[in-house]
Amino acid sequence: MQSSVEQVVATEAALALVQRLAAQHGPLMFHQSGGCCDGSAPMCYPEGDLIVGAGDRFLGRIGGMPFYISESQFEYWKHTQLIIDVVEGRGGMFSLEGPTGLRFLTRSRLYEDAEWAQIVASGRD
Numbered sequence: 001m002q003s004s005v006e007q008v009v010a011t012e013a014a015l016a017l018v019q020r021l022a023a024q025h026g027p028l029m030f031h032q033s034g035g036c037c038d039g040s041a042p043m044c045y046p047e048g049d050l051i052v053g054a055g056d057r058f059l060g061r062i063g064g065m066p067f068y069i070s071e072s073q074f075e076y077w078k079h080t081q082l083i084i085d086v087v088e089g090r091g092g093m094f095s096l097e098g099p100t101g102l103r104f105l106t107r108s109r110l111y112e113d114a115e116w117a118q119i120v121a122s123g124r125d
Contacts, residue, residue, distance in 0.1 A: 005115045007124065010062035010084040014104060017086050018044075018063035021096050028096070030062065032069035032082065032106060040073065042084050042104040043095040078125060079116065080108035 010018065022028050027047035034040050043050075047065070052058075056068045062084055069077065089103045097103055111119065119125050 004122070005111065005118045006060050006081065007119070008059040008062060008067045008082040008084065011086065013086040014084045015063045017097060017100070017102055017104070018065060020100075022063070022065070025096055028063075028065040030065060030067040030084070030104075031056070032059075032067070032073050032077070034070050034073040034076075040106070041095070042067075042082075042106050044097055044104060045094070046096070077108060080110055081115075083107040083109065 018028065021044060025046050029045050029047045029050060029052075031043050031045070031050055031052075032040070033043045052068050055071045057071060057074050059067045059069055059074075059082065061067060067082075067084075069082075083106070085105045085107050086097075086102050087105050088101060090098065090101075095104065116125075
């Protein structure tokens with residue numbers, strides 16, 4: 001088991017799309033949306049285009065890019081590891097992957113007891 005449990009990870013397909021978008025747009029950032037327009041989707045922006053506020057939590061990095069989630073969404077998802085994947089389809093209207101014919105998708109898995117204990121011990125719960 002890892003010494004530090006990651007709260008967000010990405011599939012190889014997602015990492016390839018992150019790399020492709022970063023080559024085109026420069027540094028990126030992600031925010032797990034809970035909004036009305038695009039549902040609950042991982043949104044990709046040029047770094048700094050979305051202002052991160054006190055109600056947002058930093059979960060980690062995917063492809064070297066920061067990934068945030070709103071506090072209310074975090075409360076809903078906190079017992080799960082977020083797994084960012086890519087599927088065919090139209091992405092969110094504000095998300096950079098929209099024109100590619102692909103979209104980011106959040107999958108999740110429940111933490112094992114030992115993993116959850118590590119997260120609690122580290123104060124990331």
